[in-house]
Amino acid sequence: MDLGFTEEQEMLRTTARDFLEKECPKSLVKEMAEDEKGYTPELWRKMAELGWMGLAFPEEYGGMGMSFIDLAVLLEEMGRACLPGPFFSTVVLCGFTILEAGNEEQKREFLPKIANGDLILALALTEPSARYDPASIQIKAVPKGDDYLISGTKLFVENAHIADYIICVTRTKNGASPEEGITIFLVDGGSAGISTTLLKTIAGDKQCEVIFDNVRVPKKNMLGELNKGWGVVEKLLEKATAALCAQMVGGAQAALDMSIAYAKERVQFGRPIGSFQAIQHYCANMVTDVDGSKYVTYEAAWKVSNGLPATMEVSMAKAWVSEAYRRVTLLGHQIHGSIGFCMDHDMPLYFKRAKAAEPTFGDADWHREVVAKQLGL
Amino acid sequence: MDFRFAEEEERFREEVRAFLKKEVTEEFLMGLEDRGELDFSREFTKKLAEKGWLAMAWPKEYGGGGATMMEQLIFNEEIGYFQAPTGAHRQGINLIGPTIIAHGTEEQKRRHLRGITAGEVVWCQGFSEPNAGSDLASLQCRAVEEGDDYLITGQKVWTTNAHRADWCHLLARTDPEAPKHRGISYFLVDMKSPGITVRPLINMVAAHDFNEVFLDNVRVPKENMVGDKNQGWYVSQVTLAGERSQIGLPSSCKRTLEGLVEYVKETKRNGEPLAHNPIVRRKLAEMAVEIEVNRMIAYRVAWMQHKGLIPMVAAPASKLFGSELLQRLTGIGMEIMGLYGQLELGSKWAPLRGAMARMHMYSLGIAIAMGTNEIMRNILAIRGLGLPRA
Ligand SMILES: Cc1cc2nc3c(=O)[nH]c(=O)nc-3n(C[C@H](O)[C@H](O)[C@H](O)COP(=O)(O)OP(=O)(O)OC[C@H]3O[C@@H](n4cnc5c(N)ncnc54)[C@H](O)[C@@H]3O)c2cc1C
Numbered sequence: 001m002d003l004g005f006t007e008e009q010e011m012l013r014t015t016a017r018d019f020l021e022k023e024c025p026k027s028l029v030k031e032m033a034e035d036e037k038g039y040t041p042e043l044w045r046k047m048a049e050l051g052w053m054g055l056a057f058p059e060e061y062g063g064m065g066m067s068f069i070d071l072a073v074l075l076e077e078m079g080r081a082c083l084p085g086p087f088f089s090t091v092v093l094c095g096f097t098i099l100e101a102g103n104e105e106q107k108r109e110f111l112p113k114i115a116n117g118d119l120i121l122a123l124a125l126t127e128p129s130a131r132y133d134p135a136s137i138q139i140k141a142v143p144k145g146d147d148y149l150i151s152g153t154k155l156f157v158e159n160a161h162i163a164d165y166i167i168c169v170t171r172t173k174n175g176a177s178p179e180e181g182i183t184i185f186l187v188d189g190g191s192a193g194i195s196t197t198l199l200k201t202i203a204g205d206k207q208c209e210v211i212f213d214n215v216r217v218p219k220k221n222m223l224g225e226l227n228k229g230w231g232v233v234e235k236l237l238e239k240a241t242a243a244l245c246a247q248m249v250g251g252a253q254a255a256l257d258m259s260i261a262y263a264k265e266r267v268q269f270g271r272p273i274g275s276f277q278a279i280q281h282y283c284a285n286m287v288t289d290v291d292g293s294k295y296v297t298y299e300a301a302w303k304v305s306n307g308l309p310a311t312m313e314v315s316m317a318k319a320w321v322s323e324a325y326r327r328v329t330l331l332g333h334q335i336h337g338s339i340g341f342c343m344d345h346d347m348p349l350y351f352k353r354a355k356a357a358e359p360t361f362g363d364a365d366w367h368r369e370v371v372a373k374q375l376g377l
Numbered sequence: 378m379d380f381r382f383a384e385e386e387e388r389f390r391e392e393v394r395a396f397l398k399k400e401v402t403e404e405f406l407m408g409l410e411d412r413g414e415l416d417f418s419r420e421f422t423k424k425l426a427e428k429g430w431l432a433m434a435w436p437k438e439y440g441g442g443g444a445t446m447m448e449q450l451i452f453n454e455e456i457g458y459f460q461a462p463t464g465a466h467r468q469g470i471n472l473i474g475p476t477i478i479a480h481g482t483e484e485q486k487r488r489h490l491r492g493i494t495a496g497e498v499v500w501c502q503g504f505s506e507p508n509a510g511s512d513l514a515s516l517q518c519r520a521v522e523e524g525d526d527y528l529i530t531g532q533k534v535w536t537t538n539a540h541r542a543d544w545c546h547l548l549a550r551t552d553p554e555a556p557k558h559r560g561i562s563y564f565l566v567d568m569k570s571p572g573i574t575v576r577p578l579i580n581m582v583a584a585h586d587f588n589e590v591f592l593d594n595v596r597v598p599k600e601n602m603v604g605d606k607n608q609g610w611y612v613s614q615v616t617l618a619g620e621r622s623q624i625g626l627p628s629s630c631k632r633t634l635e636g637l638v639e640y641v642k643e644t645k646r647n648g649e650p651l652a653h654n655p656i657v658r659r660k661l662a663e664m665a666v667e668i669e670v671n672r673m674i675a676y677r678v679a680w681m682q683h684k685g686l687i688p689m690v691a692a693p694a695s696k697l698f699g700s701e702l703l704q705r706l707t708g709i710g711m712e713i714m715g716l717y718g719q720l721e722l723g724s725k726w727a728p729l730r731g732a733m734a735r736m737h738m739y740s741l742g743i744a745i746a747m748g749t750n751e752i753m754r755n756i757l758a759i760r761g762l763g764l765p766r767a
Contacts, residue, residue: 128726130716135647155726156716200723202734209726268512277767278751330704333741337510337749338535338587341580341742348581348738355708355737359715365656 003295009073016074019050020081026346032084033204037162039085048117053091057099062112068239068305072246072298079250082349084205086120086159092243093158093236094121094167101184101224101232110165110186122163122189124154124210125233132237132362134230135178139212141170141185146219148172148185150212160208161196163189168212173227182229186221187212203349203356238314241361242304245297245317248357252293252321252328255350256286259332266337273335282331289324296320312374315367322364325354382451390451393430397459400424409462410722410730413584417464417541419499426496431466432474434620439478439486440494449620450679457625458632464538464586468500469493473546476563480604480612489544489565503533503547503566503590504613511752513548514557514610518592520549520564527551527602529564529595535746539575539588542568548609561609565601572596582738621692622678626699626743627671630706633736634664636729637710644728651713660709667705671698690761693753700743700750707737 005013023043032038047053056071057063071092078087095114098106113119129136139152150170160166166187173181187194193215196208224232260283263274273279300317303310329351333340340347358364382390400421409415425431434449435441444452456463474493477485492498509516518531529549539545545566552560566573572595577585604612638661641651651657674695681688710733711718720727721734744750758764 126716129647131646133647199726200721200731201719202721202738203719267508268510268515270512270515276751278754326708330741334744334750337745338505338742341745343579343581343583345581351581351738351741355711355734356719358712359718363712363715365712 003298005073009070012070013073013077015050016052016077017080019046020077020083024081024083026082026349029082029084029349030344036198036206038159038204038206039162044085044117047087048115051115052087053095053117054111054115056091057095057111057115061099061107062115068242069298069301072243072301072305075243075246076250076253079247079353080254082251082353086122086162088243088247089123089158089163090114090119090121092240093123093125094165096239097123097167097184097223097232097236098186100235101229106186106223119164120159120162122157122160122166122208124157124160124166124168124187126154126156128153128155130156130359132366133178134182134233137169137171137178137182137230139168139170141168141172141183141217143172143219144216147216148219148222150185150187150215150217152212154210154212156199157196157208157210159206160189160210161198161206165189166194166210167223168217169229169233175227179230181227182233183226184223184229184232185217186223187215187217188221191215191217201356203352205356237361238310239304241318241367242297242300242310242314244357244361245293245314245321246301248321248325248354249290249293249297251350251353251357252290252325255329255332255347255354256283256290258346259283259286259335263335279335282335286328286331289328293317293321293324312371315362315370315374318362319364319367319371322358322367326358329354382447386447386451389448390455393452393455396428397455397461401459401461406460407730414462414464415584416462416586417538418462419465419496421462422465422496424496425466426494431496432470432494435470435474435478435494439474439490446620446679446683450622450624450676453620453622454624454628457628460629460632463625465499465541466493466496468502468538468542468546469498472502473500473544473565476546476603476612480563482600484600485565485603492543498544499538499542501536501539501542501545501568503536503539503545505535506532507534511749514561516548516550516561518547518549519553520551520562520597522551522599523596526596526598527562527564529566529592529597531592533590533592535578535587536575536590537587537746539568539590540577540585544568545590546603548613551609552607555607558610560607561613562606563603563609563612564597565603566592566595566597570595570597580742582735620679621682621688621695622675623692623695623699624672624675624679626695626703627668627675630664630668630671630699630702633706633710633733634661634668636732637661637664637713640728641713646715657713660713664702664706664709667702671695671702674698690757693757693761696747697750697753697757700740703743704737704740707733707740711737 051064054063055066056068059065098110127136127138141148141150166189168185168187170183171181172183175181193213195211199207201207263279264272266273296317300310300313303313333347336347429442433442433444437443477489506516520527520529545568547564547566548561550560551562572593574591576589578587579585641657644651678688678691678695714728717728720731722731759766
């Protein structure tokens, strides 16, 4: 057993932290929350130059051939930096879908471009039912000649408004079970009939309502097999959830670091507030939550990385981290007093991200139910 | 024991409720929202004054209604339930008015109380400073005598409504040599005085509620000092005479819970109303239980005050419980809404106009304002339970 990171992984972490501290200061994060696009092409380009977009893709598709654990390290740092922009949707949500389900031609066409930073992608999965189960996929794709026509509404689609391509999970058949009859398409973001509206969210991320009105997609843009898409989505959700947990862990660690630093520096009653037992207990609770979150996440990521069955561990991680991240940021706010209640402060960035991440890919209750099923209940 | 209110009290509740139902409409609240003044309405405060309810529990000789603590409790409960704006009178009615009544000169009473009971003069509280939060007595803002005046110089922070207020009650140091609690005086300062600069601080809900206030040689006549020189700490401690139940928190939570109950009944997920989901049911039922517990704690505070007892444990317990309950309830509300919980006002998909996320964020401030929950626990333990100081 080895619960440590390799030297390369530690180096990746240091490089990422230094780079993001310099290139993605919190001032930029706050600016991007107000910005319509939500990212800057300069930072995007620099990240691509570092090889981050293709980090976990095989070398034959322009990637660096590193592992999912390596990516988790990077995502943790991105969570710490509150990195805005389309990295998660492009690389994790869409890159992995193409890698998993795409045919050779699709992989050769798209993955190197993603790795180069030439493409921005969005995954259109959730609908107004806002769930992550197969029954919630209602948007229709019907064949017409050499094409399919997609019609319906997707909701909470991150970065659809800037996406070159939208990966859309559709229903092509009402099968015997909801899993049957789901098909995935790679849709050109500029296709006629797509309209996107930005939603106003607490974290200032760029989630959209996307309406597909008879959007024409060539059959060759189908990702994976007809009617067999749910298996792909399931696998993807496992990876995405583990990836999100890594990002959340990074955020929780940052909120903890900030709170400890403040507890040491802020003086009231002639002594640092960190000398009050109430504050010390808060810090102790926070670090317990953060450490617990880390290793349950690393375990899940390690299983994913090694292709082992990870359903149970991923759900355990999300069930725990969803609530731990929230608890940590709440205590962090409490430690900061009024100064943390200001828009300009960094604490709210983490609090809002924690609240936004909670329901994403299923909240704690959702994942506890998965765990219950895994227990044979 | 009798958990019922008297008949006249019930009649009074009905009257207040009918009035609030008419005045605090969805439309009215949306109007405040649009102006970015969620908790502030001079017009509404004025209407309460016209009804004779604003200062209902003040003594009659000072323009109050001479009502009992239980009547005040009922009124506050209904105001909380309707989530009505109280920002334009809270400071005046609960803090500065009672302070002037207890410690003010006849001239101060004549000059200031009527404006408060009439709902015409808005007050803000200039206590906190950058380095004096929980440790308020370490404040540095200086007041120096010059002829018939004091010249006040320093900085206040987190001053709610300073940008809307007519007057400020503030603490300043008049004897820097004395031990920290004994060199502070209590002043009434006209916000139009030269030398005052108010700078907005935007909170994490993106609202402009509180401010920084800079004072640069602000001239305040000596007659505006409340109580004796260097007695400001003592004076500021006795502002606690008003109704202290904090009933507004559980009653506002009750309204929010009712909104959530409606929401889960109406909202279907994959064809099934959320209300059928056992987890949702359990969470909402748990909240109903907590709200009832909180209501009883708050009732007990008011009842003790009604009986002339001092609620040394119950009063801080109520504030603690209420602010943390609000945090749990609104957090659970967001959870139940799932992905929708993160939507803010301005999204057509936002349930309850984004109120749940907004209230959840505000709940963080409530656990800090008016003495943090940690300080509340200290006070409860030391003063309420007689535990030794650390
Ligand atoms: C929404 C809002 C409105 C406000 N409006 C006003 C206003 O109108 N006028 C005004 O004067 N002020 C106002 N305040 C300020 C408020 O009263 C102070 O913020 C509060 O007293 C805490 O001070 P602080 O923020 O400096 O935190 P600090 O005192 O620095 O506290 C930081 C942390 O240390 C903890 N701590 C401090 N001392 C102890 C101790 N002895 N034991 C254990 N823990 C301790 C605190 O509980 C907190 O967790 C407002 C605040 C908010 C959030």
